[in-house]
Amino acid sequence: NAGVTQTPKFRVLKTGQSMTLLCAQDMNHEYMYWYRQDPGMGLRLIHYSVGEGTTAKGEVPDGYNVSRLKKQNFLLGLESAAPSQTSVYFCASSLLRTVLDSFGNTIYFGEGSWLTVV
Amino acid sequence: AQSVTQLDSHVSVSEGTPVLLRCNYSSSYSPSLFWYVQHPNKGLQLLLKYTSAATLVKGINGFEAEFKKSETSFHLTKPSAHMSDAAEYFCVVSDRHGGSQGNLIFGKGTKLSVKP
Numbered sequence: 488n489a490g491v492t493q494t495p496k497f498r499v500l501k502t503g504q505s506m507t508l509l510c511a512q513d514m515n516h517e518y519m520y521w522y523r524q525d526p527g528m529g530l531r532l533i534h535y536s537v538g539e540g541t542t543a544k545g546e547v548p549d550g551y552n553v554s555r556l557k558k559q560n561f562l563l564g565l566e567s568a569a570p571s572q573t574s575v576y577f578c579a580s581s582l583l584r585t586v587l588d589s590f591g592n593t594i595y596f597g598e599g600s601w602l603t604v605v
Numbered sequence: 606a607q608s609v610t611q612l613d614s615h616v617s618v619s620e621g622t623p624v625l626l627r628c629n630y631s632s633s634y635s636p637s638l639f640w641y642v643q644h645p646n647k648g649l650q651l652l653l654k655y656t657s658a659a660t661l662v663k664g665i666n667g668f669e670a671e672f673k674k675s676e677t678s679f680h681l682t683k684p685s686a687h688m689s690d691a692a693e694y695f696c697v698v699s700d701r702h703g704g705s706q707g708n709l710i711f712g713k714g715t716k717l718s719v720k721p
Contacts, residue, residue: 530649530711532709596648597648598647
């Protein structure tokens with residue numbers, strides 16, 4: 488059982504380049520999330536999705552776009568990368584917002600994607 | 606509005622001594638509270654969670670936390686630190702009535718160092 492898988496794990500971009508981070512989950516979860524983690528800031532929610540075909544803004548959405556064309560995939564796009572977007576990005580998924588699943592976890596995280604913008 | 610404050614950015618203990626990582630929360634509704642651990646260059650792993658059942662919650666690796674509504678606290682403790690406990694710990698609050706910004710609000714993290 489793969490859980491939540493993020494690709495790529497590491498990437499270096501030049502300012503102004505675009506890229507897409509892919510998140511895939513094989514648990515049939517409705518909710519998916521993209522967070523960024525910066526030193527001393529904890530994790531901050533960028534965008535999230537409550538189901539296939541839906542997306543919503545989180546706490547820090549500027550400079551990012553997302554798409555959820557398939558239930559199992561949640562893509563995070565950077566149209567024109569900036570050094571301020573250097574961060575570690577985490578994808579997560581959960582069955583429902585408030586219902587605990589049978590494994591005792593409300594939310595599963597991927598292992599992170601390290602992005603550096605130079 | 607929900608918020609969570611981790612009172613220490615860095616805690617250092619000696620192996621075999623107790624661990625205390627402090628967390629205070631603010632929530633308009635009955636919150637769910639979590640502690641996650643992140644080892645270097647790894648993802649987040651759930652340690653334990655409180656969801657309005659018993660106020661003393663036991664988690665993995667010998668950690669436990671006590672929900673104190675009167676103090677709005679959810680401190681994480683362990684009787685005896687192990688070298689493998691060195692990691693960053695995040696206190697997280699979730700408003701079970703839902704919210705417009707997704708499910709979880711993260712604290713800024715507490716880095717735990719364990720000295721031999």
